[in-house]
Amino acid sequence: MSDPHDEALLAGYVLGALGPEDERAAERHLREHLPGCASCRATLEELRSVAGELALAAAPRRPPALLLPRLRRAVERRARTRRLRPASVAAGVVLAAALGGLGIVRGGPGGVAEAGLLTQLSPEHLDQALALTARTDAQAVAVGPATEVHAPGLDHFYVFGRDVPLPPPGSVYRLWLVGAAGYRYLGEFRPAPDGTVVLRIEAQPQAWDGVLVTLEPAGSAPSEPGRPMWSSAG
Amino acid sequence: MDDLALHARVQAGDPSALEELYGRYAPSAFGLALRVTGDATLAQDVVQDAFLALWDRPRAFDPDRGPLRTWLLALVHHRAVDAVRREARLRERATRAANLEPPAVEDPADEVVEDADLAERRRRVREALAGLPADQRRVIEMAYFDGKTQPEIASELKIPLGTVKTRTFAAMRRLRAAMEGPARAEVASDGRAGGRAGGWEDA
Ligand SMILES: [Zn+2]
Numbered sequence: 083m084s085d086p087h088d089e090a091l092l093a094g095y096v097l098g099a100l101g102p103e104d105e106r107a108a109e110r111h112l113r114e115h116l117p118g119c120a121s122c123r124a125t126l127e128e129l130r131s132v133a134g135e136l137a138l139a140a141a142p143r144r145p146p147a148l149l150l151p152r153l154r155r156a157v158e159r160r161a162r163t164r165r166l167r168p169a170s171v172a173a174g175v176v177l178a179a180a181l182g183g184l185g186i187v188r189g190g191p192g193g194v195a196e197a198g199l200l201t202q203l204s205p206e207h208l209d210q211a212l213a214l215t216a217r218t219d220a221q222a223v224a225v226g227p228a229t230e231v232h233a234p235g236l237d238h239f240y241v242f243g244r245d246v247p248l249p250p251p252g253s254v255y256r257l258w259l260v261g262a263a264g265y266r267y268l269g270e271f272r273p274a275p276d277g278t279v280v281l282r283i284e285a286q287p288q289a290w291d292g293v294l295v296t297l298e299p300a301g302s303a304p305s306e307p308g309r310p311m312w313s314s315a316g
Numbered sequence: 317m318d319d320l321a322l323h324a325r326v327q328a329g330d331p332s333a334l335e336e337l338y339g340r341y342a343p344s345a346f347g348l349a350l351r352v353t354g355d356a357t358l359a360q361d362v363v364q365d366a367f368l369a370l371w372d373r374p375r376a377f378d379p380d381r382g383p384l385r386t387w388l389l390a391l392v393h394h395r396a397v398d399a400v401r402r403e404a405r406l407r408e409r410a411t412r413a414a415n416l417e418p419p420a421v422e423d424p425a426d427e428v429v430e431d432a433d434l435a436e437r438r439r440r441v442r443e444a445l446a447g448l449p450a451d452q453r454r455v456i457e458m459a460y461f462d463g464k465t466q467p468e469i470a471s472e473l474k475i476p477l478g479t480v481k482t483r484t485f486a487a488m489r490r491l492r493a494a495m496e497g498p499a500r501a502e503v504a505s506d507g508r509a510g511g512r513a514g515g516w517e518d519a
Contacts, residue, residue: 090485094466099459099482100396101467101477131382132492136460137389138438140351142343142428147361149346150338153364157331157371161429209394212377217381 086115092126101266106244108158112215113222113229123153142273186237189276199285200269211240226295226312227309228279232287241293254300257281259305260315261290268293291315319384327374334371339509341385342367343428345392351461352396353403362399366392397463444494452487455480 088111094100096110116122203210214220220233226285228243241257249255249272259266273279283293292315298308317336325333345366347361369391370377377387378444430438445453458464466484470477 090481093485093488094459096488097456097459098394099464099466099469101465104466127381127490129488131386132488132495133387133460134382134390135437135441135495136445136456136491137348137386137393138344138434139441140344140348140461142430142438143347143350144428145346146360149342149364151361152360153367154331154335155332156364157370160368160372163332182514206398210373213376213378217378218350226366251357282441 086124087125088121088127089122089125092122093129096126096129097233107213109198109244112212113231116216117220117222120218123216126216127218128259153253199266199283200271201282201284202271203280203282205274205280207280208242208244208278211280214240222311223292223314225295225314228295228312230287230293230314234288237286238282238284239287241279243273243277245277245278246279248273248275249297252300253297255305255311256296256298256308257283257290258294258296259285259290260294260313261285265294265307266290288311320379323377323379325385326370331371334367334372337370337384337388338367341388343433344385344389346462347428348389348392349396352393353400355403358399358403359396360451362392365395393460400463407448408480441491441497443493447494448490452483452490455483456487458490459484 088301091100091104091108091111092139094104095112098121100108112126112213116126123217211229214233214236215222215229215231217233220231222229222231225243227246228241230241232239254270254281255272256270257268260269268283271281292313294307294313294315295311296308297311298304319340322333322337324335342363345363348358349362350356353362364389368386377384381387429462444454449455454480455469458469458472459466464472466480468476470480475482
């Protein structure tokens with residue numbers, strides 16, 4: 083891209099109107115250029131607020147009376163599910179634990195993997211990670227083909243990517259936190275068929291040096307990190 | 317009770333707070349979803365999904381980044397556009413009017429009473445849109461209200477993609493200037509109205 087401050091790209095982005103190619107370019111732009119360019123960040127915010135106001139140009143219409151009771155029932159159903167399976171199904175997400183990856187790390191330097199620290203979100207939740215990327219105080223770091231993004235004050239962060247190759251048959255990706263004290267095993271993940279990965283990690287990245295992705299035989303015990311693939315740590 | 321207090325109650329799992337927000341913003345949400353999808357059934361699904369998303373992940377809304385209403389309607393827009401594109405992929409839609417303007421005479425039962433601030437914002441954004449040069453307004457409407465991508469707009473209007481992009485940016489810039497002028501004084505009234513000085517000089 084010849085123009086490093088591609089404001090027109092941002093305009094198409096906030097409208098959700100980019101073609102697939104520009105969409106990727108915009109995501110790269112948000113990740114690579116915006117964190118270091120205050121002017122583009124300000125432009126993005128301005129554009130976003132204009133796009134936000136456009137919503138009001140549509141005439142308000144009272145929704146059908148049946149919609150509220152329908153919403154109410156859906157909320158009640160979720161309240162029940164929530165009690166059964168905390169913080170997972172309610173959000174329509176797939177717990178990595180359900181993939182069978184969250185074992186106990188025996189004697190590993192990171193200690194015991196805690197269930198629920200890693201949540202693999204469906205590809206449509208990519209916008210959550212991207213929204214965080216666009217925050218002015220966000221920090222993005224490459225993890226191979228993926229990106230780790232975090233911001234001060236949050237007790238969670240994301241690792242996301244759109245072109246993560248599928249692991250070879252018989253092997254799995256595992257995610258670890260890397261710190262001075264050793265590793266903490268988070269769980270397994272699997273890219274969607276189109277290579278999209280959206281992982282939400284319930285931890286404060288400031289307490290760690292970064293994350294590590296390993297490629298390991300499926301079904302093996304995650305006792306300590308296997309073959310390193312990508313890492314955001316030093 | 318203001319939106320942020322209601323949001324805090326949603327976060328605490330209070331369904332009555334969600335219903336109160338629904339009472340406040342469902343007409344805006346449904347109007348927007350209807351305009352984008354052109355289909356009352358799809359529009360209802362979109363509105364329900366958006367409110368459920370707020371219920372499921374209230375922390376996805378960050379109060380530092382703007383008002384709850386803006387966030388919620390952006391979510392509605394996003395989902396409405398997704399629904400339109402999904403539907404477009406599934407079957408070739410009958411060509412519908414490029415712009416599903418609301419009928420000139422609305423059913424009085426549909427009439428929505430809104431608070432003055434919202435009505436004023438509505439008036440301002442419509443005026444700003446109406447004030448755009450026709451070719452700029454067209455790309456904004458096709459992108460935002462019809463859910464078309466820029467390459468689709470380019471091929472439909474038979475103009476280069478680059479022209480669509482620059483036209484879009486010029487339009488957004490003009491809209492901002494138009495909405496910003498009279499808006500400035502009023503920004504303070506809700507404190508978070510999105511006006512921030514600087515960062516986007518007119519060139
Ligand atoms: Zn820049």
